[in-house]
Amino acid sequence: AQSVTQPDIHITVSEGASLELRCNYSYGATPYLFWYVQSPGQGLQLLLKYFSGDTLVQGIKGFEAEFKRSQSxxxxxxxxxxxxxxxxxxxxxxxxxxxxxxxxxxxxxxxx
Amino acid sequence: GAGVSQSPSNKVTEKGKDVELRCDPISGHTALYWYRQSLGQGLEFLIYFQGNSAPDKSGLPSDRFSAERTGGSVSTLTIQRTQQEDSAVYLCASSYAGTVNTEAFxxxxxxxxVV
Structure with a gap:
């Protein structure tokens, strides 16, 4: 079945430290991929998206994400x-x- | 308007009552989506409208849920005979073209x- 898994429900890091949030998907075709952020009391805001091309995409607020097809x-x-x-x-x-x-x-x- | 507007922001209702939730999309956006966000469950797709096409209702959890979009703009999500498991945050989004590679706001x- 098609699904998206974020294995970590809650992560705590110190200010200034690096961050990696995991996302795995199950889908037969090449997907379109997105990361959204929801701040307290706010709606969802698009951080970045991947459709094709360079697998490392840059987003707003200094975030980036990497698409790895072999690891979904x-x-x-x-x-x-x-x-x-x-x-x-x-x-x-x-x-x-x-x-x-x-x-x-x-x-x-x-x-x- | 400047963004997608939803009303009311909060609604408390008694079990068994009907509720209506309203969404005003961004002007000019042809596509409108409803999602449900339950605690710890992520966002669950409910329904999708695109222009004058028949809506994609595949995500509606039961026949107590319905939605309409009048004049290609404002949408109302109606939940009849509410149950406690209906308690959640209901999110509306709109996009210009309605394809998945177009940003949804x-x-x-x-x-x-539901109490």
Missing amino acids: SFNLRKPSVHWSDAAEYFCAVGMGAQKLVFGQGTRLTINP | FGQGTRLT
């Missing part, structure tokens, strides 16, 4: 996190013409 | 609590 992964990274990065992060996969399928989300806490 | 959601 699209992990999100940031070299140095800021306190304002505390939020919930959702990986999503475009399956079919219009539908986005989301993972369960990873809640990121930043220690000062 | 999300509203802030309606938090529904």
Whole structure:
């Protein structure tokens, strides 16, 4: 079955530390891949997306993600996190013409 | 408007009552989506409207759920005979072209609590 898995429900990192959030998908064709961020009391905001081409994509707020077809992964990274990065992060996969399928989300806490 | 607007932002209702949730998409966006966000469950696709085409209702969890979109703009999600398991945040999104590679813009959601 088509699915998106974010293995980490909650991650805590110190401010200034590097960050990697994992995302794995199960889909027969080449997917469209997205990362969204949801800050407290806010709607979801698109961080970055991958459709084709260079497998390392840059997004807003200093985030990047790498598509690895062999591992069916699209992990999100940031070299140095800021306190304002505390939020919930959702990986999503475009399956079919219009539908986005989301993972369960990873809640990121930043220690000062 | 400047963004996707949803109302009300919070709704508390008694079990068995009907509720209506409203979504005003970004002007000019032809596609509109409803998702449900339950605690620890991620976002669950409910329904998708694109222009004048028949909506994709494949995500609606039961026949108590329905949605309409009037005049290709505002959408209303109706839940009849609400149950406690309907408690969740209901998110609306819109996009310009309605294809998955077009960015979807999300509203802030309606938090529904069924007591």
